[in-house]
Amino acid sequence: MGFLELLSGFFGLAYFTAWSISFYPQGILNYRRKSTSGTVVDFHLINILGFTAYFASNVAFYYSSVIRAQYAARYKGLTPTASFSDITFAFHGILASVVTTSQYLFPRLWGFTPSLGNRPSRAILGVIYCSLLFIAVVVTIVMASPNHGSTDDLAVTSWVWLDVIYAVSYVKLVVTLIKYTPQVLFNYRNRSTKGWSILMILLDFSGGILSIAQQGIDSYIQRDWSGITGNPVKFALGNVSIIYDLIFIVQHYVLYRDSNAKQNEYDPLLASDEERR
Incomplete structure (x- = not known):
């Protein structure tokens, strides 16, 4: 195994660790405050x-011989860049x-005081229903195609199971494009990220x-570079997340800095960071 392969593996482990840990601070903060306000x-x-779609698409890219063969037919014999991480x-x-969402939907179960943000918006529910409908439509189209199981040149021009996986993966992309927006707007209206x-x-x-x-x-x-164009969701996922993260960073450290001055009272995980600022 060469240096680049080792570096790729290290980056995979590092981003897996960073993203995995990132799920916990909000839930811990909610629990310590006994509130999701x-x-x-x-x-x-x-x-x-989003993560259900991402899980399903990556499992298919990584394990399914049919999906991998259809991918190879479309992309000059290459293999998907999906990894076990x-x-x-x-x-x-x-x-x-699921655990964090339960803090909002079932606040009394956690001993929380119910807050205004505990009910999902109609817009988000609409996105969820439309996403499921979109996948169902693509599945129907593929099943109606006589070549849906092809793994040769027909997979390039026909509707095949690979297209279903792409449809599922695009749901994750759509989710990533919009999921941060409600919180960005909520922070903007409140002029705070508390x-x-x-x-x-x-x-x-x-x-x-x-x-x-x-x-x-x-x-x-x-x-x-079709390693990127062949799996655009993973590439776009990182880019979109970075853009939204930068917005939140500006909101927290620049725009609403004064209103967040006592953040450490509620988030012990950030106390040392607040003391340094």
């Missing part, structure tokens, strides 16, 4: 759908999101950088 359930609820990360994301864990954002930002770096290395090793 300052945040909305939309982010965590739609994360369940993607699968374990997605599965962990599902579990962590209750929203900035530590979660910093970890997410680090994971996004490392994820993009790993995929770039993997594509370079194969000497073909």
Whole structure:
């Protein structure tokens, strides 16, 4: 195994660790405050759908011989860049999101005081229902195609099972594009990020950088950038997350800095950070 392969593996482990840990600060902060005030359930609820889609698509890319053969037919014999760390990360994301979402939907079970952000918005529920409908439509189209199981040249031009996996993976992309928006707007309306864990954002930002770096290395090793175009969700996931993370960082450390001055009273995880500022 060469240096680049080792570096790719290290980056994979590093982003898996950063992103996995990032699921915990918000839940811990909620638990210590005995409240979810300052945040909305939309982010965590739609994360369940997003990571379920991400898990399913990566399992297919990694384990399914049919999907891998159809991918190779479309992309000049290359293999998908999905890794085992993607699968374990997605599965962990599902579990962590379910636990955190339960703090909002069942606050009394956790001993929390109910807050305004505990009910999902109609917009987020609409996205969830439309995403499921979209997948159902694509599955129907593929099943109607006589070549849906082809793994040769027909897989290039026909509707095949690979297209279903792409449909599922695009759900994750759509979720990532919108899931942060309700919280960004909530912070904007309140002129504060109190209750929203900035530590979660910093970890997410680090994971996004490392994820993009790993995929770039993997594509370079194969000497073909279709490693990115063939799995655009993983690449876009890192980029979109970084953009939103930067917005939250600006909100917390610049725009609403004064209103967050006593954040450490509620988030012991950030106490040392607040003391340094």
